Amino acid sequence: MSTPERIALLCGLFAAAMAIAQEGPNLGIEATAEQVAGWSINIQPDGTGLPPGSGTAADGAAVYAAQCVACHGQEGVGGPNDRLVGGHGTIASDSPVRTVGSYWPYATTVFDYVRRSMPILRPQSLSDDEVYAVTAYLLELNGIIAEGDVMNAATLPQVEMPNAGNFEWAYTED
Amino acid sequence: MNDDPALEAVAGNGLLHRRLFLRGSVAAGLTFMTAKTATAAPPDVPASMLVPGAGMSGYGLRSPHEDHVQRGFGSLPGTVGTGASRTPLEHLEGIITPGALHFERHHNGIPDIDPAGHRLLIHGLVERPLIFDLDSLSRYPLVSKLQFIECSGNSGANNAAEPPNVSAGTIHGLVSNSQWTGVPLSILLDEAGVQSEGRWILAEGSDAAGMSRSVPMTKALDDAIVAIYQNGEHLRPGNGYPMRLFLPGWEGNMSVKWLRRIEVTAGPTMTKDETSKYSDLMPDGRSLLFTFPMEVKSVITSPSGTNAMQGPGLYQISGIAWSGAGRVGRVEISADDGESWAEAALDDPVLPMSLTRFRLPWRWDGGPAVLQSRAVDETGAAQPTRTAMLAGRGSAYRYHYHAIQSWAVTESGEVSNVYS
Structure with a gap:
């Protein structure tokens, strides 16, 4: 089936689902662009949603030392919470070490997650520049980018994560 | 041998027909695993009949005698709300989980939302x-x-x-x-x-x-x-x-x-x-990625791990079964480590993607036993053995564990988790 045919079929299925659904009272209030922008914090793998700003690993080392090291250890190893660095080459072994570098498939996920939820006692307290910087630091510690590489909305989605090719979907789209 | 055909074993090690309890003919022979109490037994008059009871309240609490029924919980280091609390399945019956005992999994605590x-x-x-x-x-x-x-x-x-x-x-x-x-x-x-x-x-x-x-x-x-x-x-x-x-x-x-x-x-x-x-x-x-549906699964909740049997005699095996693919089709129970199986009775209602309560009478003869349940859902998907489920999975596959649970019963009546 061609892509247009599949989309047409899908739309037909959606229409059928709508037809049997109950009607709502239309009580939603239309959101303004400003309201949507204030809440829309997710970053897609292609970089959609990344804000202005930038940072390097050198900048990120300072952020990490101040905000992250207590839970995640020096250079991302040895803390009481998730290990963030290393483990390369272990994923297919009997003792896989899943870190940002060895396991995570998308660099954009690091930015998204750090910005929305870290540090765990003060989520959303870092500036976008600080999030870019600490993301760069973690990628640099894992040997994925160079020390001087600038991470920003253009460069971060271009970062190829070492384990990205080992993920496959268990779910099949219609 | 007993003359009553309903009391004949339908599978090894004392499993009886699922209709036995429905007839109610052997109620006098039942052994319950409830705690014994020494007060207010006949002929003494219960003290609760001699004074007015307590007043009402706007939002009810359970009996203080049930306060031991608690969720176990834990959180990641340095956090109070990054972890999980677990429903004490062994203390519950039926299929409704009380709100206060519903399991919780939080990734950074419970927000206070107006x-x-x-x-x-x-x-x-x-x-x-x-x-x-x-x-x-x-x-x-x-x-x-x-x-x-x-x-x-x-x-x-x-x-x-x-x-x-x-x-x-x-x-x-x-x-x-x-x-x-x-x-x-x-x-x-x-x-x-x-x-x-x-x-x-x-x-x-x-x-x-x-x-x-x-x-x-x-x-x-x-x-x-x-x-x-x-x-x-x-x-x-x-x-x-x-x-x-x-x-x-x-x-x-x-x-x-x-x-x-x-x-x-x-x-x-x-x-x-x-x-x-x-x-x-x-x-x-x-x-x-995206292993969305939860598989067909069941577990015997009574008797179950850390329980103590109250001596040989008639028991009712009780447990829960469920499937993310639809209704539970049937549940089978073994008391002999999977050598033989008997079909359990399912309580109404049996609803899609709902817990379903199953039951089967069991005459424990006081010897060692391994109790297991296996569920099959309406799509025909069957719960695997632990060995079969782990084959090909490896040690790092953390999620979607849905294998048959085995509980060992010792001659002294201790019930514990075992791998069959």
Whole structure:
């Protein structure tokens, strides 16, 4: 089936689902662009949603030392919470070490997650520049980018994560 | 041999026919595993008859004698609310999980949300981005579903090389069953006007983790609801007050609590909790994303791990079964480590994607036994043995453990977790 045919079929299925659904009272209030922008914090793998700003690993080392090291250890190893660095080459072994570098498939996920939820006692307290910087630091510690590489909305989605090719979907789209 | 045909064994090591208890003919012979009490037995008059009872209250509490029935819970180092609490399955009967004992899995604590200030934003690939509040959602057509939620990490304790000697709830208590009432998400998406390229949604909570998961549009339009009520009352704070996404049969973390935002997207967002966590690592290094439905599963809750039998005699084996694919078709029980099996009776109602209660009489002769249950759902999917399930999985596959549970009964009446 061609892509247009599949989309047409899908739309037909959606229409059928709508037809049997109950009607709502239309009580939603239309959101303004400003309201949507204030809440829309997710970053897609292609970089959609990344804000202005930038940072390097050198900048990120300072952020990490101040905000992250207590839970995640020096250079991302040895803390009481998730290990963030290393483990390369272990994923297919009997003792896989899943870190940002060895396991995570998308660099954009690091930015998204750090910005929305870290540090765990003060989520959303870092500036976008600080999030870019600490993301760069973690990628640099894992040997994925160079020390001087600038991470920003253009460069971060271009970062190829070492384990990205080992993920496959268990779910099949219609 | 007993003259009563219903008392004849239907499988090895004392399993009796599932209709035995329904006839009620052997009630006098039943041995219950309840605690003995020495007070108020005949001929003494119970003290409760000699003084007026307590007054009423606006919101009820259980008997203080039941205060030992608690969820076990734990949190990551340096946090108080990043972890899970587990339903004490071995203390419960029927299929409804009381709200106060429903399992919880939080990624950074339980937010304190005033419903008057809470909003749900639906935006992205839609014609009209819309904002709803609790009052407006309460005017929408509501639907009720008696269905389970199970964390995909449930039963992961049995991945350990040696079986942990703990209770059924400690191993399997990340599953609970409630009547969820809410607004079909399809209605809200219809009002927003989903564009043709909108194939997924991102659901996001207003907790300190900003918990977020991607959900295919087909599921969002099929049976997803924005749940407002749990067992007739508004959601518990630990289960998403004032509103949560509810996705019947799918791994629990996707039913995003404290729901504040739904963005219609072309593809999945690839959030932390659908890539680095809740993905399934196989021994060859490949990982599966989006293993959404929870598999067919069952566990005997009585007798179960850490219980003590009360001496040889007649018992009722009782447990729960469920499947993310639909109704439970049948449950079989073995008392001889899987050598022979007998079909259990299923309590009504048997509902799709709901816990289902099963029962079977068992005459324990005082000898060693291994009790097992295996469920088959209406699609024909059968619960595997632990060995079969782990074959090909490797040691790093953390989620979706759904193998047959084995409880060993010793001659002294101790019940414990074993691997068969």
